[in-house]
Amino acid sequence: MLDRLLKVGFVLLILRPLVFIWLGLNTVNRQSLPTRGPAIIAANHNSHLDVMVLLALFPLRDLHRGRPVAAADYFLSNRYIAWFSTHVLNIIPLDRNVDRHNSAELLTQCHKALDEDEILIIFPEGSRGRPEVMGRIKKGVYRLVQERSNCPVYPVVMRGLGRALPRGTARLVPFNVDVVIGEGLSGFEDPEAYLQRMRAAYAALTKLCITSSCVDRERNG
Amino acid sequence: MILGLPPHAAALMGTVISTLIVASISCRALALKRPDRDYTELKLRTLSWWWMIGLFFLVLLLPEPFTLVFIAFLSFMALKEFFSIVPMRLVDRRAIFWAYLAIPVQYFWLGMDWYGMFIIFIPVYVFLFIPMVMIIIGDTRGFIYSAGIIHWGVMLTVFCVSHLAALYLMPTTNTQAGGVGALLFLLVMTQFNDVCQYVVGKTLGSRKIVPKVSPNKTWAGFLGGVSIITLLAAAAGPYLTVLSLWESAVAGLIISIAGFTGDLVISAIKRDLQIKDTGRLIPGHGGILDRMDSLIFTAPLFFHYLHYLYGWAGNA
Incomplete structure (x- = not known):
């Protein structure tokens, strides 16, 4: 309960002013964002702030259902960040040096969250990759939903955070951020169908972005 | 003074609110009369007008520094966009980070009534x-391009927009309307x-008139706007300005003419x-630059017209 209050307080007092005033969102289709699980939000990954922007969009009373699946090597990197990530953000840690054992552990945790009607926030590209460039989509999400009939996957495309806070800097420069939310997808026949439909959805959503990408991405990639 | 506002300014604000009420009622009536057609966009636009005008009028009711901070914030939103x-x-x-810092400084000069610095700070020092x-x-690759864009953005959204605040603070001998009167005159004329x-x-x-830039703009629209606004301004100007x-x-x-150009x-x-x-940002309207396009051009030109004729009574 205390953790839930912490999360609401953090989002209301720090995250929302930061995201809506210092940055600024061009949100499309906000009403599609799921507020009740089981559901998965599958967003592209540009910056560590991706998670923060998505959390800022949640209605406060549904906030506790949002569970970011976030990289352990960053979000658990030291004691303070780890406390913040587990108690305030309530993340499900993802170990990127996957072996069979911790991969099974991650799946268990994700399934448990979905069983409790929570909403997973996942970045199917894995790492942040080059700013504003969609990387290769991985199949982890498919493994999560293949045996669930009632768990839609919501593709979300974000653009602008790669400019506001690119890799390796701490200076957050104000830029508007596009957040384009797609309709929930479900009923994938096989991993290939999943990949195809997600790629098509990302391509369609990207067309609705209005902020510009960096002109020199080939040099800063 | 009405609610701390000069009476002529308060009267204009009352007129604007009444117009908005009439517009909202007609919008409702239209939607009821023609249920087959979709008026969502029109409703959204009208609702956004309520928000924009309501917020701005609320700020005008507060003490002077609030208006200054509010207009500075508009500059920030526009520059970011x-x-x-x-x-x-x-x-x-x-x-870009440094360009943002020009905003508080530019409005600070106005706050301390230093007209000379306000007018050269961006064109000289920031430049x-x-x-x-x-x-x-x-990094020299793309240097000219970036330097040009950054300064152009700051000029449009900080230098030009800050003239709204200058107009508001400029001493005037029409005490019945005050600086608020002149500012509202500009805003209403530009939007109308x-x-x-x-x-x-x-x-x-x-x-x-300019098919390559905007296929919707016609000669008739341009000339119609110019004649209506010229007549209307002649009628309202003596009441609201010096x-x-x-x-x-x-x-x-x-x-x-400036509004037409800014839009284009x-x-x-x-x-x-x-x-x-x-x-x-603004449902039914688009972004803040979409909404302020004409104002960016009308604000400095109207201000300097006034300044040329009557000067700034304080520091010059």
């Missing part, structure tokens, strides 16, 4: 300072000019970038 839609280099982030930051960063050009253009126009009847008519002419300049930017709106 500009930098977000224009393609730039990642290394420009540092220069020379930004390229200095950029040579310290040191947009409406007139649109309505006249839709009903009468066929000959396009200007005489004839001077007000010329002010109307300036506002109308933002359209040209959007065409260049192949986007429809500059942002999605």
